[in-house]
Amino acid sequence: xxxxxxxxxxxxxxxxxxxxxxxxxxxxxxxxxxxxxxxxxxxxxxxxxxxxxxxxxxxxxxxxxxxxxxxxxxxxxxxxxxxxxxxxxxxxxxxxxxxxxxxxxxxxxxxxxxxxxxxxxxxxxxxxxxxxxxxxxxxxxxxxxxxxxxxxxxxxxxxxxxxxxxxxxxxxxxxxxxxxxxxxxxxxxxxxxxxxxxxxxxxxxxxxxxxxxxxxxxxxxxxxxxxxxxxxxxxxxxxxxxxxxxxxxxxxxxxxxxxxxx
Numbered sequence: 001x002x003x004x005x006x007x008x009x010x011x012x013x014x015x016x017x018x019x020x021x022x023x024x025x026x027x028x029x030x031x032x033x034x035x036x037x038x039x040x041x042x043x044x045x046x047x048x049x050x051x052x053x054x055x056x057x058x059x060x061x062x063x064x065x066x067x068x069x070x071x072x073x074x075x076x077x078x079x080x081x082x083x084x085x086x087x088x089x090x091x092x093x094x095x096x097x098x099x100x101x102x103x104x105x106x107x108x109x110x111x112x113x114x115x116x117x118x119x120x121x122x123x124x125x126x127x128x129x130x131x132x133x134x135x136x137x138x139x140x141x142x143x144x145x146x147x148x149x150x151x152x153x154x155x156x157x158x159x160x161x162x163x164x165x166x167x168x169x170x171x172x173x174x175x176x177x178x179x180x181x182x183x184x185x186x187x188x189x190x191x192x193x194x195x196x197x198x199x200x201x202x203x204x205x206x207x208x209x210x211x212x213x214x215x216x217x218x219x220x221x222x223x224x225x226x227x228x229x230x231x232x233x234x235x236x237x238x239x240x241x242x243x244x245x246x247x248x249x250x251x252x253x254x255x256x257x258x259x260x261x262x
Contacts, residue, residue, distance in 0.1 A: 006050055006052040007050060007051050008052065009051040009053045009062070010047065013046070013047060016043065017039075017043040017069075020036055020039055020040040021069065021073055021111070022104065022111065023036060024037065024040065024076070024077045025076050025110065026100065026103045026106070026107040028083065028096045029083055029084055029096055037073060037077045037078055040070075040077075041070060041073070044066050044070045045070075047062075048062075048063045048066050076110075076111075083095050083096040083103070086120060086121065087119070088106075088120075089119065089122075117218050117219075117220065135216045137210070137212075137216060140209055140216035140219075141206050144206045145202075145206060147202050148199055148203065148206075151195045151199045151202070154191075155192055155199075158188040158189075158191055158192045158195070161188045162188055162192075166178065201219075201222040
């Protein structure tokens with residue numbers, strides 16, 4: 001069987017898909033709102049299955065991102081009547097009564113805050129503690145820049161451990177036959193992934209707070225403190241990365257509607 005040659009990744013289609021997604025969430029409640037999902041889903045599947053960035057790692061990262069969008073859109077466009085069910089904590093009137101521009105701004109806030117901070121579905125019992133409410137913008141930015149610096153140093157250290165690990169050398173020994181310390185060093189890959197996500201989160205928070213778009217209290221840490229990981233329940237509930245509150249809410253929503261559970 002011959003494989004179909006992949007086309008170059010289309011950034012224009014990628015941007016069109018993003019625009020359709022935002023329009024679908026911005027549209028007023030309607031029994032036909034699900035139609036936005038058809039072109040959006042079609043473009044997402046095409047980009048993942050039939051295009052390439054000419055780099056396996058980049059293709060993998062973009063594929064993960066696009067399918068995350070696809071599943072989130074299935075919630076916001078197909079499952080949830082977002083403008084009736086979701087609201088910001090300081091929102092006094094239904095957003096569907098507002099103008100298109102206000103609804104578009106509302107949708108951008110919703111889609112760019114997958115953790116649900118500041119929304120009526122905010123998982124306050126799972127999110128790490130937010131910065132002290134009285135913390136100034138300058139203090140918050142200084143704190144996050146320091147965190148970014150430490151992350152960069154630690155990331156470089158994990159890279160060093162991976163380079164000197166004999167298990168990763170050409171014709172190196174199998175992991176099962178290596179010393180315990182080198183087996184333990186395999187965790188550096190997971191730690192490096194955490195550092196990458198944490199650094200991106202810090203960078204976005206510095207940018208958002210710096211331009212005045214959000215407040216420091218809207219940026220709880222990306223993960224909880226390791227001192228709280230003394231049980232399996234605590235690790236998954238309080239320490240592990242919590243990135244998609246909408247996914248948890250949609251799952252509970254679907255179980256409640258389909259299976260009658262609460």
